[in-house]
Amino acid sequence: MKWFKKLAIATTLAASIFTFQANAADAHSTSHQVKYGDTFWKLSAQYGVSIASIQKINGYKYSLFAGETIDIPHILTSYEKDLLARLVHAEAKGEPFAGKVAVATVVLNRVDSKLFPNSIHEVITERSAGGYYAFTPAANGTLKLPADNDARRAVEEALKFRGQGSGSIYFYNPRTAQSEWIKSRPVTVVIGNHTFAR
The missing domain is CATH 1.10.10.2520 (Cell wall hydrolase SleB, domain 1)
Known part of the structure; x- marks a missing residue:
């Protein structure tokens, strides 16, 4: 029974860490599903962030494909x-x-x-x-x-x-x-x- 208790504690701890990391990432970026006709310029104007920062957060990506999900950097409140x-x-x-x-x-x-x-x-x-x-x-x-x-x-x-x-x-x-x-x-x-x- 001790091993079960340790496993439950470890699982809860791991889930807490994962949730914290996910929430921390959400605080600094948001996701966008690319639609047909989207360009970096349109996304830059839509979200109020630079083209370079969108490309940088996505690993210097230079092409967009409809249906894919990309990250948009933190948007100022x-x-x-x-x-x-x-x-x-x-x-x-x-x-x-x-x-x-x-x-x-x-x-x-x-x-x-x-x-x-x-x-x-x-x-x-x-x-x-x-x-x-x-x-x-x-x-x-x-x-x-x-x-x-x-x-x-x-x-x-x-x-x-x-x-x-x-x-x-x-x-x-x-x-x-x-x-x-x-x-x-x-x-x-x-x-x-x-x-x-x-």
Whole structure:
């Protein structure tokens, strides 16, 4: 009878681990059954994720076949999109549209990087060991202000091309930046008043 009890415990434990892993995978992706006429571009627009990220999560698949099931990467919630748009609005107000897209891209690149937290909220509200916020609007309260249409459009644009570009994970205004360390990072692009770096 002891062996039966051990077997029941082991089976229950294995089922619990499997369920946890399945739920963890579900939190980061969703499944899509490919229909005739589906393309990566259509799926990108439908789900608001980049073509590259759909291909990457499916093992760099480049062809779709009707009837097959593929994974779609994590789709941002309305809260995450709004929070990101508010950050873009606060950080890049008055900057060119391309600069707003680049600011949103920095946050998305951080979410995708092993060096930073893996959610929009955690990246935006992250603090350094010294207690300083990574993004000024999280510290000074401007993050609470509503985003304008340009900031919202910039977020959508950044999502469409997520995973592409030069891999910027930092940006700063060289006229106001105090840190010598940030100025030592390899520059990827300069847009308006912001320098982007990795």
